[in-house]
Amino acid sequence: MTQLASITNNHLALKCEMCGHQSMIAVQHLIARLGRDISVHQVVPKLRCAGCGAKGKATFVITYVGASGTAMLGARQSGSGD
Numbered sequence: 001m002t003q004l005a006s007i008t009n010n011h012l013a014l015k016c017e018m019c020g021h022q023s024m025i026a027v028q029h030l031i032a033r034l035g036r037d038i039s040v041h042q043v044v045p046k047l048r049c050a051g052c053g054a055k056g057k058a059t060f061v062i063t064y065v066g067a068s069g070t071a072m073l074g075a076r077q078s079g080s081g082d
C-alpha cells in the first residue's frame with residue numbers, strides 16, 4: 001500500500017479502461033483534496049474520467065515528472081518531516 005504522503009513529488013499517470021482517456025494528476029493536488037493519509041489504491045476509485053465520465057475505471061502508474069523531482073527525493077534528509 002502506497003500512501004500519498006510517501007510520493008508527494010510524484011504524479012499518477014491514469015488511463016481509463018472504458019474509453020482509453022489518459023491523464024496526469026499531481027499527487028500534491030490529490031493530497032490537497034483528500035489528505036495525505038490515504039493510499040493510492042483508495043484514491044483511484046474516487047476519480048472520474050474526464051473523457052467518458054466513468055468513475056473508478058482507471059489504471060494507474062506512479063511516475064516522476066522531470067529530473068528535479070527525482071533529485072529532490074534523492075536529496076531528502078532524514079528527520080525532515082517523517
Ligand SMILES: [Zn+2]
Pocket residue numbers: 016017018019020021049050051052053054
Ligand atoms: Zn473514460
